[in-house]
Amino acid sequence: MELKLSQLLIDSALTGNVRSVEMALKKIAPKIKSDNPELYQYITNKLQSNLLRSKDNSKILPVDTDSRLQLVRVENPVLLPSAPILSEDIESKLLQVVKERSLMEKLLEVGLTPTKTILFEGPPGVGKTMSARWLANKLELPLIVLDLATVISSYLGKTGSNIRSVLDYASSFPCVMLLDEFDAIAKRRDDDRELGELKRLVTVLLQTLDDWPESSILIAATNHSELLDPAIWRRFDLQLKFSNPTPEMIESYIEQLHPDLKDHKELLCNLFSGKSFSDIERTFNLSKKEAFIKEKPFINILLKRSEHSEQTPATSKKHISKTERNEIILNLYRQGFSQRRISEETGLSRPTIKKIITTLQSIEST
Numbered sequence: 001m002e003l004k005l006s007q008l009l010i011d012s013a014l015t016g017n018v019r020s021v022e023m024a025l026k027k028i029a030p031k032i033k034s035d036n037p038e039l040y041q042y043i044t045n046k047l048q049s050n051l052l053r054s055k056d057n058s059k060i061l062p063v064d065t066d067s068r069l070q071l072v073r074v075e076n077p078v079l080l081p082s083a084p085i086l087s088e089d090i091e092s093k094l095l096q097v098v099k100e101r102s103l104m105e106k107l108l109e110v111g112l113t114p115t116k117t118i119l120f121e122g123p124p125g126v127g128k129t130m131s132a133r134w135l136a137n138k139l140e141l142p143l144i145v146l147d148l149a150t151v152i153s154s155y156l157g158k159t160g161s162n163i164r165s166v167l168d169y170a171s172s173f174p175c176v177m178l179l180d181e182f183d184a185i186a187k188r189r190d191d192d193r194e195l196g197e198l199k200r201l202v203t204v205l206l207q208t209l210d211d212w213p214e215s216s217i218l219i220a221a222t223n224h225s226e227l228l229d230p231a232i233w234r235r236f237d238l239q240l241k242f243s244n245p246t247p248e249m250i251e252s253y254i255e256q257l258h259p260d261l262k263d264h265k266e267l268l269c270n271l272f273s274g275k276s277f278s279d280i281e282r283t284f285n286l287s288k289k290e291a292f293i294k295e296k297p298f299i300n301i302l303l304k305r306s307e308h309s310e311q312t313p314a315t316s317k318k319h320i321s322k323t324e325r326n327e328i329i330l331n332l333y334r335q336g337f338s339q340r341r342i343s344e345e346t347g348l349s350r351p352t353i354k355k356i357i358t359t360l361q362s363i364e365s366t
């Protein structure tokens, strides 16, 4: 590759000049075609994808007319260190959305519309925001996130027009628009405390959902779908219910993100059962730091921390067999849990716990 072209590419990238990056790549591609067909193909794909074109949106970001604060955050490109761990059902539905986008023209030709609006509902920390980012990353589209704080803090009566300008902006070029904490703006109209304002907002949202263009995807995320106005709820093409991870999902999480702990995965799955991914991640991160500072094995600190967390270990769940329960009890004991603590968590008396531990230990030693 010629020195001048390489310099042009580097300078344009560093100054964020997407037009020049595109121009440099167009010049570079034919020059490397015979020597490096793989790189040529990569560059050609990028040039044809939405990534560069959509980044070239010289559109002015919407702002609150009084405070001049920006009403959205833009992530472009969206970079994700790893994909979210999802239930089979949610994963297959999201993959279908990606597939539909790749077949968009064909679908439109036969009169079918790809999924344009999706509602993510579920408790905190289970991957709603992460999945919206994942989708934008897969589709190579910018992610536009509504800054709810600015929108809501705007003067009374302005929320509706602010949201309208955000939605007009996001529907004017290909992107993934994320309306986080959607319940805050799409509450039932029978909430009579803020009736006038809410009515206006819901009307704006209903129109937006009806007129949303195929080129973009609108994702609304909420922890409280029961608060949403039923008319809004019905209008989404797809509704996905997220929940706290199952033991199998926690197992995948450990295998993919903490392979060094795979020997302890069964125990960890039990300890973290019922927790959200963000809680699990927080416990992992805090334990890593503590282990580093105290120069102690990570796993010991992790187990100690999870001992103090509030969740109930799976030992108290009815579906596990006695043998499994006894093994978990012995493991907990080996990891430093006191017999008193194991007794509290399992609901079994201390003498029973003691008996289980001594019996299993004597079996193992023979």
Ligand SMILES: Nc1ncnc2c1ncn2[C@@H]1O[C@H](COP(=O)(O)OP(=O)(O)OP(=O)(O)O)[C@@H](O)[C@H]1O
Binding pocket: 083, 084, 085, 086, 122, 123, 124, 125, 126, 127, 128, 129, 130, 131, 221, 222, 223, 253, 277, 278, 279, 281
């Ligand atoms: N499904 C998942 N797979 C892997 N990591 C996850 C998953 N869900 C959450 N996490 C971890 O927890 C963090 C928070 O997740 P995220 O922001 O997606 O939660 P959320 O469902 O949007 O929660 P909230 O309702 O509070 O907005 C992520 O950055 C990620 O590190």
Ligand SMILES: [Mg+2]
Binding pocket: 128, 129, 130, 180, 221
């Ligand atoms: Mg979120």
